[in-house]
Amino acid sequence: MLINHQHKNYESFGFRFKGEHQKKIVGIHSIGWEEVTSPSYDWDGLKRSEVGKCVFQYTLSGQGMIQVGPKEYSLSAGQAFLVKIPSKHRYFFPTNSERWEFIHITLYGNEAQKTFDFINENIGYIITFSPESEPIKLLLKIFESAVDQKITDAYQASAFGYSFLMELNRFVQNIGSPAEKWPESISKAVLFAQKHYNNPIGLDDMVEASGLSKYHFTRLFHGTISMTPLKYLTKIRMDKAIELLRQSDLPIEEIASQVGYSNGNYFSKVFHKKVGMTPGQFRQSKYTVPVNHIVID
Known part of the structure; x- marks a missing residue:
């Protein structure tokens, strides 16, 4: 079966392009598809060196956990969290989980900050997406472009990042009721x-x-x-x-x-x-x- 050797090609990519325009609009700091199985995976939003970054992390399978302020949320397939760095949050691999597989993108820039502020204030920190939703399909396309080495300059990164923000905006504006959760x-x-x-x-x-x-x-x-x-x-x-x-x-x-x-x-x-x-x-x-x-x- 192909799955035995292809489903494990987890990768992450960081982008460090020059260009002040990205700070004004949006830039991609990193994107990745990962699986974690160790409690050592633990990120505190007040202790990280990255400043002015916005993290979107979508659970593909398994289970993770995020604490925002005093509240804890269990994360299963189809659920994403949106947080800013720095802020009072902590996402980590819980001791009762066997594995946590997810795809993530970290953005920066004024538009990313404004979009995340709006979503956190009006929708919350946790949103459910089907794999067929436009934000997730676009996120997979951005990841595929990174794998294929097609994100080669700041303008391409900004275009992808801005498109992702617009799909997020479109999605949350159309939320009338909780999204149906797929098995x-x-x-x-x-x-x-x-x-x-x-x-x-x-x-x-x-x-x-x-x-x-x-x-x-x-x-x-x-x-x-x-x-x-x-x-x-x-x-x-x-x-x-x-x-x-x-x-x-x-x-x-x-x-x-x-x-x-x-x-x-x-x-x-x-x-x-x-x-x-x-x-x-x-x-x-x-x-x-x-x-x-x-x-x-």
Whole structure:
């Protein structure tokens, strides 16, 4: 199974770009995907050397803990915390947890400070997001760009950071009731697919990521997302293929490889079935066909 060696490529990236404009708008200080299993993971918001930073940390699986002022909050899959440094908070690995897997981004700048202040004052410090919510999908895209070494200057970092803040603003403005909490097993499978769609993964890998039996997983997945696991994986791949066809001049064979297909001909057949035209036809019409995502029935 691919999951056995690919699901453990945890990485973190720090960015130290010059440019005063980032302080006025927003800059990315760091981003990472991590797993912790030791009580030594313990961050006190009043004892850190970073000043003027804003931390967004989203739990993917397992359990963590954060204390804000006198209140403690348990963090499970789908929950994120938003805190500023310095402030009176402490997030840590609790003794009753076996593991805590999360993705995090640390921002700075006037806009980041204002956004976090607004959310903390009006929504709180803990927010629930589904893996399919726009802020989380964008966060995964930023992480993927960091892995691919595509964040190479202060302007790219600011653009990503500002876009993430805007998606956060949009999300919290639309909160009318607490977000529906997905089962952790489904969140794990969805995030696994979003992270590894460019590899030849399939249903068995998603099942293994979920920790459920295949029968239970497929029923629960469809009940949560209203599509089968393989249809969801295909949707992710087609969305990425559309992005590459519209924004790059990569050969079709290379695009097929980047979205998880080892054979360009098979990729073209799947693309034609889902989109209604071949990849080449889509590329030729990319300026007249305003399609960025595909809805699969």
